[in-house]
Amino acid sequence: MPAIALIGAQWGDEGKGKATDLLGDQVDYVVKFNGGNNAGHTVVIPTPDGPQKYALHLLPSGILTPGVVPVIGNGVVIDAAVLFSEIDALVSRGVDVSRLVVSANAHLIPPYNRTMDKVVERFLGNRRIGTTGRGIGPTYADKMNRIGIRVQDVFDEKILRQKVEGALDQKNHLLVKVYNRRAIDVDVVVDELLGHVERLRPLVTDTTLLLNTALDDGRTVLLEGGQATMLDVDHGTYPFVTSSNATSGGACTGSGIAPTRIDGVIAVAKAYVSRVGEGPFPTELHDDDGERLRQVGHEFGTTTGRPRRCGWYDAVIARYSARVNGVTGFVLTKLDVLTGWEQVPVCVAYEVDGVRHDEMPMTQTDFHHARPVFEMLPGWDEDLSKARSFDDLPPNAQSYVRRLEELSGAPFAAVGVGPGRDEIISLRPLIG
Ligand code: GDP
Ligand code: IMO
Ligand code: MG
Numbered sequence: 001m002p003a004i005a006l007i008g009a010q011w012g013d014e015g016k017g018k019a020t021d022l023l024g025d026q027v028d029y030v031v032k033f034n035g036g037n038n039a040g041h042t043v044v045i046p047t048p049d050g051p052q053k054y055a056l057h058l059l060p061s062g063i064l065t066p067g068v069v070p071v072i073g074n075g076v077v078i079d080a081a082v083l084f085s086e087i088d089a090l091v092s093r094g095v096d097v098s099r100l101v102v103s104a105n106a107h108l109i110p111p112y113n114r115t116m117d118k119v120v121e122r123f124l125g126n127r128r129i130g131t132t133g134r135g136i137g138p139t140y141a142d143k144m145n146r147i148g149i150r151v152q153d154v155f156d157e158k159i160l161r162q163k164v165e166g167a168l169d170q171k172n173h174l175l176v177k178v179y180n181r182r183a184i185d186v187d188v189v190v191d192e193l194l195g196h197v198e199r200l201r202p203l204v205t206d207t208t209l210l211l212n213t214a215l216d217d218g219r220t221v222l223l224e225g226g227q228a229t230m231l232d233v234d235h236g237t238y239p240f241v242t243s244s245n246a247t248s249g250g251a252c253t254g255s256g257i258a259p260t261r262i263d264g265v266i267a268v269a270k271a272y273v274s275r276v277g278e279g280p281f282p283t284e285l286h287d288d289d290g291e292r293l294r295q296v297g298h299e300f301g302t303t304t305g306r307p308r309r310c311g312w313y314d315a316v317i318a319r320y321s322a323r324v325n326g327v328t329g330f331v332l333t334k335l336d337v338l339t340g341w342e343q344v345p346v347c348v349a350y351e352v353d354g355v356r357h358d359e360m361p362m363t364q365t366d367f368h369h370a371r372p373v374f375e376m377l378p379g380w381d382e383d384l385s386k387a388r389s390f391d392d393l394p395p396n397a398q399s400y401v402r403r404l405e406e407l408s409g410a411p412f413a414a415v416g417v418g419p420g421r422d423e424i425i426s427l428r429p430l431i432g
Helices: 016-026 080-092 111-127 136-144 151-155 157-178 186-194 197-203 207-216 248-253 288-296 315-325 364-369 395-408
Strands: 003-008 029-032 041-045 052-056 069-072 101-103 221-224 262-270 272-275 309-312 329-333 343-352 355-357 371-378 412-416 424-426
Touching: 003 016, 003 248, 003 315, 016 041, 016 221, 016 262, 016 329, 016 412, 029 207, 069 207, 080 197, 101 197, 101 207, 111 136, 111 157, 111 186, 151 157, 151 197, 157 186, 207 221, 248 262, 262 272, 262 315, 288 309, 309 343, 315 343, 315 395, 329 395, 343 395, 371 395, 395 412
Parallel strands: 003 221, 003 262, 029 069, 029 221, 069 101, 262 329, 329 412
Antiparallel strands: 041 052, 272 309, 343 355, 343 371, 412 424
């Protein structure tokens, strides 16, 4: 013990990678439990030669901490080519990846699902989700449809071939007859997947057994979520979501660690909000303020490079996240980005067709019509990047943090004031 889940409270890109990295030396295992290479986590590490920036997609952010065992859990979908190119890139920069383990039950993203993802998005036209095009949705759909390919399947060529044939029987009908594409050849897919066998073999293990034994032995396990609460397939803004459970419940199913063993849930929230892709976003700014948040906060996707949509902090969403995840502590990031505004609006409730909602509306229709009710908080002009304690913050930034904490439904444990590992203010312990 203990096991701690760390999840995104908004629509992703809250700074989960940095928060995981921050906890690195307090944990023994870091487990990615959902998603795949749709995620993009930027971690900035100070070195004697200056800050080093790493962009991680499929590997858990804990891989950058020496001594931690990084684990790709059963709930993840793996593009094997991406996995090995990410490993190679880290090795070439001197990162030790030798402890990495991969669940035998994780699903592989076969090449046809990258094709399906892109073709379906094009077909949807203005009803598209704005996916990352990495084959994530079709691979989770195959998993639920029981036609998925798991990591362990590549160790039995006969089974692998049968499964690929079964999946392509259905997909090729769709590709040819509905989407007007060429059929995909079974041999090509089988050969591509078998091409990864030798590198996969030494990594693959029963990760559920490994992690539960580690907890029995008193080790600390951090369960790192990709994406975020509002992108969760059950609790997010469906259908404009990803296809996995990014909330704390997903940490259990995606790792094989029981709910009774989870001791804390850390939620990462930005001091404002961003979103990539389509879907409702009540506090979104379409004006110069939105452009200013994007430029000052460098809000461009780590995975696809797309400009992120930006808006003011939404406390309704924070409260909702606190509730569905059982949050025990928030990490508030990017407070430094808000320097220089005369006033900073914070959304405290919504108005839907003339009715005030203090909690998330029940239906998609109401959420699409939700208009933010703003409270205006006084801004500050000081550079925050050197602040290392709450008292170092200017009074208006302190009031901003305190008011957000009052509104957000769980205590704030840390506040980020810059991308670097040391650019953080600790308010209370995150673990223990
Ligand atoms: P993730 O997907 O949740 O891990 O977040 P991303 O890495 O996609 O996006 C967060 C970005 O904000 C990264 O570029 C981080 O380096 C950066 N970041 C994290 N915390 C802070 C902070 O407190 N202040 C500033 N200015 N940048 C931060
Ligand atoms: P991290 O872990 C932000 C969004 C996509 C799209 C929707 C579905 O870096 O926070 P998908 O390819 O998953 O089927 O796309 O989800 N999305 C993310 N947005 N951060 C992410 O990850 C995301 N992963 C997926 O933009 O709207
Ligand atoms: Mg990201």
